[in-house]
Amino acid sequence: MFINGSAAVGNIVRGNYIGTSAGGGTALKNSRGGVGISQAASNNVLGNLLSGNGDVGAYLYGTGAIGNILQGNIIGLDATGSFALGNLQEGVYLELASTNSIGGSGVASRNIVSGNATRGIYITNHASGNLLQGNWLGVAANGATPVPNAFHNIELDAASSGNSIGGSHPGAGNLSAYAPISGGPYAGIRIRDTCTNNTITGNSVFNNGGLGIDLGNFGVNPNDNCDADTGANQLQNYPVLTQAVSGNGTGVRGTLNSAASTTFTLEFFGNSSCDSSGNGEGQIFLGEKIVTTSNNCTGSFVASLPLSIPAGYVVTATATDSAGNTSEFSACTPVASVPSLTLSTPTNQQLTLSWTNTATGFVLKETSSLAIPVQWTTVSNSVVNSGGVFRVTVPMTATNRFYALSFE
DSSP states (O other): EEESSOOBBOEEEEEEEEEEEEEEESSSOOOOSSSSEEEOOOOOOEEEEOOOOOOEEEEEESSBBHHHHHSEEEEEEETTTTTOOOOOOEEEESSOEEEEEEESGGGOOOOOOOOOOOOOOEESSSSSSSESSSSSSSBBBTTTSSSOSSSSSSSEEESSOSOOESSSSOOOOOEEEESSTTOOOOOOOEEEETSSSOOEEEEEEESOOOOOEEEESSSOOOOGGOOOOOOGOOOOOHHHHHHEEESSSSEEEEEEEEEOOOOOEEEEEEEEOOOOBBBBBBEEEEEEEEEEOOOTTTTEEEEEEEEEOTTTTTEEEEOTTTTOOOOOOBBBBBEEEOOOOOOOOOSEEEEEEETTTTOOOEEEEEESOOOOOOOOOOOSSOOEETTTTTEEEEEEEESSOEEEEEOO
């Protein structure tokens, strides 16, 4: 199917099986793409089974191919979304096309792009300002069974800039998993040189053969002082994490060295294990924190995040500058449990509070009331480190006192 020219505006193509048998279980390939939107064709909507074709599943080509929406497509799988019925090139191909939407935050808007013979989604040659949200790449329709695309799940190339992959609101993140090792290794998200200002946020990226996010040259890019280098997404530096603990939430400590006196958005992710590179991916989005660097290019942070992850998992992070350049994932930091606070009464007039010294960075707080909002203050009594624990001794009072450890 070919939608072409400035008169091809506002068409809706939904519910069709393109490239397969009537039952959607075997390939009856078109020799080229399943659906093409070309030149000045704009504001068209696609929602179909696009599998088994001799080229791409769907392509958008030309500077006038704007405002088109791809939602609810299965691209590269059978009609049930269970097994590969791949297109022989990309699942979705964009060239020169801008301001198009692929997916969305609702379940019905999700595209499943898996099992294709090259990339899942390929954005190239000045294709800019496009939005990718809520898509699943590399998995079956159940969201768990691996059905890999043969190359990178998402790749941006040839000066494709200002694109957004994911988002901060519920359902906006893409799932990108199981890009293969064989022939690669291939990344969950690959950003090539000359592509800048591409924002990658709130996604679930895991179990890929290569890096979760790979900028520029293949493999982990080292951070540079004050982030003066350029390249894919300006080779934005990633944070350096030094500690992660988990209890009722997750606490992360670290630093970011990047452009001086600049504000960045850091995102934090939990993973069951780390990549062999030592730098991780980002399976479980934990939250974000705004950090501003000083005039010497460094900003320290302690992030308190609402979600908890098990001890023994690892945490990674990305940094995004105000122009939308997102970094690779940071090196992994293992997660330790928040220490338990224990109480004892050495005398009738004293109370001793103690916690293990294996996890540092905690401050003892107290309050007389748990009424919301709770007003916590720091206990000023001296902390003694001995016998494998920190201890603080305070006088007993006739009124209620409540104590807690705060990660600061």
